[in-house]
Amino acid sequence: MNILESLGKLVQESGFAMMFTGDGWKNLVMIIIACVLLYLGIKKQYEPLLMVGIAMGCLLANVSALGGFSEALYHQELWDEFLTEGGAHYHSYGYILANGGLIDILYMGVKAGLYPCLIFIGIGAMTDFGPLISNPKSLLLGAAAQFGVFFAFFGATLLGFNGNEAASIGIIGGADGPTAILTTTKLAPHLLGPIAVAAYSYMALIPMIQPPLMKALTTKEERSVKMEQLRVVSKTEKILFPIIVTIFVVLLLPSTAPLIGCLMFGNLLKESGVTERLSDVAQNALMNIVTLFLGISVGATMVGSNFLSLQTIYIVVLGLIAFSFSTIGGLLVGKLMYKLSGGKINPLIGSAGVSAVPMAARVSQKVGQQENPSNFLLMHAMGPNVAGVIGSAIAAGFLMSVFGG
Amino acid sequence: MEVKGEMLSTGVALVNAVLGYAVVFIGLALLMTLIIIVGKIMVARTKKSIDKAAATLAATASPAAQSVQAAAPQAEKKLAPGSAGEVKLYDTDPRDAALIMAIVADKLQKPLNELRFVSIKEVK
Numbered sequence: 001m002n003i004l005e006s007l008g009k010l011v012q013e014s015g016f017a018m019m020f021t022g023d024g025w026k027n028l029v030m031i032i033i034a035c036v037l038l039y040l041g042i043k044k045q046y047e048p049l050l051m052v053g054i055a056m057g058c059l060l061a062n063v064s065a066l067g068g069f070s071e072a073l074y075h076q077e078l079w080d081e082f083l084t085e086g087g088a089h090y091h092s093y094g095y096i097l098a099n100g101g102l103i104d105i106l107y108m109g110v111k112a113g114l115y116p117c118l119i120f121i122g123i124g125a126m127t128d129f130g131p132l133i134s135n136p137k138s139l140l141l142g143a144a145a146q147f148g149v150f151f152a153f154f155g156a157t158l159l160g161f162n163g164n165e166a167a168s169i170g171i172i173g174g175a176d177g178p179t180a181i182l183t184t185t186k187l188a189p190h191l192l193g194p195i196a197v198a199a200y201s202y203m204a205l206i207p208m209i210q211p212p213l214m215k216a217l218t219t220k221e222e223r224s225v226k227m228e229q230l231r232v233v234s235k236t237e238k239i240l241f242p243i244i245v246t247i248f249v250v251l252l253l254p255s256t257a258p259l260i261g262c263l264m265f266g267n268l269l270k271e272s273g274v275t276e277r278l279s280d281v282a283q284n285a286l287m288n289i290v291t292l293f294l295g296i297s298v299g300a301t302m303v304g305s306n307f308l309s310l311q312t313i314y315i316v317v318l319g320l321i322a323f324s325f326s327t328i329g330g331l332l333v334g335k336l337m338y339k340l341s342g343g344k345i346n347p348l349i350g351s352a353g354v355s356a357v358p359m360a361a362r363v364s365q366k367v368g369q370q371e372n373p374s375n376f377l378l379m380h381a382m383g384p385n386v387a388g389v390i391g392s393a394i395a396a397g398f399l400m401s402v403f404g405g
Numbered sequence: 406m407e408v409k410g411e412m413l414s415t416g417v418a419l420v421n422a423v424l425g426y427a428v429v430f431i432g433l434a435l436l437m438t439l440i441i442i443v444g445k446i447m448v449a450r451t452k453k454s455i456d457k458a459a460a461t462l463a464a465t466a467s468p469a470a471q472s473v474q475a476a477a478p479q480a481e482k483k484l485a486p487g488s489a490g491e492v493k494l495y496d497t498d499p500r501d502a503a504l505i506m507a508i509v510a511d512k513l514q515k516p517l518n519e520l521r522f523v524s525i526k527e528v529k
Binding site: 132133134136137139140142143144146147149150151153154157158160162163164165166187188231232234235236237240241244245248249252253387390391394395398399402403 | 409410411412413415418419421422423424425426428429430432433434435436437439440441443444447448451514515516519
């Protein structure tokens with residue numbers, strides 16, 4: 001082989017040449033989308049901790065795919081075989097380990113539902129349920145703000161998605177990334193990429209999505225309500241809370257065990273006062289490591305053949321509807337509580353029932369202060385906010401129980 | 406890729422949506438009731454332990470001190486607004502009393518302004 005033949009072979013086998021042959025253009029489009037997501041994550045700081053990972057995962061999967069099967073870091077084909085019921089490699093992790101690339105191996109943690117649960121341990125260890133314990137009525141706002149989940153679920157079925165797909169799309173309205181990822185992995189793994197991107201994008205856009213709805217649905221008088229100071233919660237109550245929630249919720253809906261169990265385990269590490277080292281690891285090291293793996297492996301599922309479809313556009317639109325209607329649900333029940341309490345509850349805390357912690361609570365605080373600069377709603381809004389985490393886990397548990405088969 | 410799941414009719418989808426929302430609502434409403442009950446028990450227990458501590462303190466005051474207290478004319482001092490009253494100190498200097506009150510508040514996990522100290526006496 002002379003030098004020209006060698007160079008020619010090198011050019012023909014390069015990713016640049018593959019971009020313009022067969023379905024290579026799809027990878028090219030995905031590379032552009034990955035760059036846009038990187039821009040949003042880095043420049044606009046849209047949930048950067050996950051968005052940068054997701055974008056890089058998408059970029060790596062699509063760039064490496066252009067190098068051919070043996071060079072790819074993520075192989076959609078292997079995972080298709082993994083999911084084909086009755087096939088030779090159905091649910092065979094050994095087959096993935098033997099033939100997969102780096103991201104295939106990392107993706108096994110998503111597939112097994114490991115990463116979302118580990119993240120929930122970290123979230124639990126970082127969450128103070130004190131505002132919820134001192135004002136348990138917040139739980140009703142957390143429940144009300146799951147309206148968007150079921151509204152979008154219904155809307156998705158009308159658009160032609162099957163039950164499993166509709167349930168995975170609806171859970172975007174829970175505004176909880178790990179819950180959305182776990183539910184989608186269990187029910188509609190082929191939609192994981194667009195659902196994860198939609199969920200995290202809208203969570204980042206909460207300060208833009210919620211305020212117009214909050215102002216449209218509440219009066220100036222309602223927004224100006226100053227709420228009474230919360231009672232101090234004892235240490236014993238804080239320790240009992242995760243134990244009671246685990247026993248009660250898991251007995252009520254066993255399918256919530258992975259999410260609620262891990263969330264409450266993390267919280268118990270924090271509140272027990274005897275596992276400070278473990279709590280510290282859960283909040284920092286574990287959370288960071290898992291976020292890293294989760295982002296890159298979820299991003300890798302955004303391969304052209306799956307992502308570039310009309311379904312993705314529907315998911316993006318339905319995700320926005322889910323978020324908006326969750327906010328509306330929380331606000332309407334907040335207004336009802338305002339009426340029933342004789343004007344003691346500020347309905348703005350209802351919108352914090354979507355579980356994006358603490359972003360949604362901060363939005364309630366900000367909108368409340370625009371009407372009355374001396375009003376501090378943050379701690380009051382944290383109650384519905386953390387209630388939303390439990391609410392979205394219960395909603396996911398219900399959907400997994402009904403459609404998980 | 407094999408796509409899991411079956412198509413739902415509009416009616417079935419609507420029933421599932423309403424049922425799901427109801428399950429979330431009822432589940433969290435029951436949890437709310439449970440937390441309210443536990444909260445009430447905890448508040449009642451804390452109140453009881455405070456009352457008990459106050460009663461013990463009153464009972465341990467010496468008869469002599471009690472008689473002195475009974476004989477002494479009740480000074481009609483004007484209290485500061487929002488004050489829960491005046492702490493009677495027997496053989497205790499104000500600095501020690503402040504320390505004791507802070508320790509009791511810490512042990513009971515209650516803010517100092519929610520506790521009422523009747524008297525503090527040094528047991529010799």
